[in-house]
Amino acid sequence: MDEPTTREICSPSSGNTHCASRILQTPDSPWSQDRPGSAAHFTWNIFNIPYHICKACRLECMESKTDGLLIEGAHGWTPTMYIRLVQDFGLECEVAQHLANAYGDRAFAVAKLASLTGKRWPIIGKKMHPEFPYIDAEVRYGVREYAMTAVDMIARRLRLAFLNVQAATEALPGIVDIMAEELNWSEAEKKKQLEKASEFLKNEMGQLVNRASKDKHPINLTKEEIQLYIKRFQIIDKDHKGYVSINDIRRGLKNFGEADVPGEELHEILREIDTNMNGQVELDEYLQMMSAIKSGHVAYSRFARMAEMEHEKHEKDSLTKKITVERSGGGL
Secondary structure, X not given: OOOOOOOEOOOOOOOHHHHHHEOOOOOOOOEEEOOOOOOOOEEEOHHHHHHHHHHHHOOOOOOOOOOOOOOOOOOOOOOOHHXXXXXXXXXXXXXXXXXXXXXXXXXXXXHOOOOEOOOOOOOEOOEOOOOOOOEHHHHHHHHHOOOOOHHHHHHHHOOHHHHOHHHHHHHHHHHHHHHHHHHOOOHHHHHHHHHHHHHHHHHOOOHHHXXXXXXXXXXOOOHHHHHHHHHHHHHHOOOOOOEEOHHHHHHHHHXXXXXXXXXXXXXXXXXXXXXXXXXXEEHHHHHHHHHHHHHOOOOOOXXXXXXXXXXXXHHHHHHHHHOOHHHHOOOO
16 A cells, blocks of 8 residues: 655645644545545645544644634624614614614714704714615714725715716715715815725726626617616606606606716716716617516616616506595585
């Protein structure tokens, strides 16, 4: 029988520990052959390293010191902890679940930093973007845990840049405003942070690539989908102009509680879909966008979301009008 082979994994040293640098090539060794019959090629099974070192060197293997160690936020966490956040602070359920899962029992410290919404419900917790559960308090908490730049916040704290680059772009001005309050930024510093973060989203997170992909992507929709999107487009284009203008977008957002959207933000929504840059959205541009979303070339469009919500509202209003007094159970 051939002698067991050995392989160096670190420099030999004196004393009993030198054998840790040599692992026996045995059937249950962490070294396994890449090709049958070849002793020259091995693949290292890293999960078996401690066991085989102890075995080869006849060392006493100790239990892991960190197995089961609770990290910050885990000590008071329970699967139903979010319910207390809803009850004690008046947070929206989705936001409470997010905070509990992201911060553990530190979620209560985060919730204490949340601003009043000015609504009956939720009482606190202004969302940084309507489609995501991130709230203003997380930005303040992040700053107090040494997030010092807008890029830090959108990429490494909230991670919104990785989830949805368009949503991160829309949330960025509000995030910078809160960070400016916390860090006493000047107007010049705020502008600098906005520019750097915008550049980061465009060049490093693929915002420009998404737009290019959308522009070049052929329309690939079924007949039923095209009919649906034509209907949605016509609902937004209430004046039947054949295109959607900035005013149409402003009116659509106002219907869903966004009455004070800045002009620059309105133009940004328009630019994401206005491929020929003529200041208005034509039907073919809308279909192009929806096709790109369907294929996965574009992850999100605020215009598309607005069109969907307008359609839902239109259908709901139409249904309400169709229900007569007799059918509703009312009347004299």
